[in-house]
Amino acid sequence: MSRPEHARVNPQLKWSDYVFIFLLGINLIVVVLLGRNIYIQGDKLEQARKNAELVMAWADGVDEDMNAGKPISPLKCTPATDKNLKTLKFQPNTWGECLADLFGPKGKFPEVSNTFSENGYIWAKKCDREHLESKGALVFERLQPGPTGSPVVSELKDTDVLLSGMEFRISLCDRGFWLIKIGEAKL
Helix, strand or coil: CCCCCCCCCCCCCCHHHHHHHHHHHHHHHHHHHHHHHHHHHHHHHHHHHHHHHHHHHHHHHHHHHHHHCCCCCCHHHCCECHHHHCCCCCCCCEHHHHHHHHHCCCCCCCCCCCCCCCCCCCEECCCCCCCHHHCCCEEEEEEEECCCCCEEEEECCCCCECECCCEEEEEEECCCCCEEEEEEEEC
């Protein structure tokens, strides 16, 4: 018995096959470009989170230094105690002065920058879609005990006096203008 021989037949591609291959190529290019963009944005968010965790570690260190009686670095971030407030000529430090000493050119964190935008804010009062510069910024919020015992969150203003025992929250504004909670600290 002999094997039947089959002739190989290569069908000709039709115009619809060429359209399909073209669209498939376009889709592959779009998927690669979107994946690259998502990776870059994720990397920027991770770097911003690391910056925020650096500030959170500093805030935790302030609480430890206060309990140990050590001086706070920078000095403009030293909270006032009840004893200080009773002194007549005592000038309490404000949150704005503390931020300027933390993120200024000669501050504690001069290398911290907004990873999403070169001209973006390092810190902002809130995440705001109307202010695109707030994307990637740190957001500081004051925590105060509410009437039911749960904390009430309010804006931490530049003019707020730093008081011993003051609690605040550090968050990060992500690329979708949502807050990512980093942690809570106490002065």
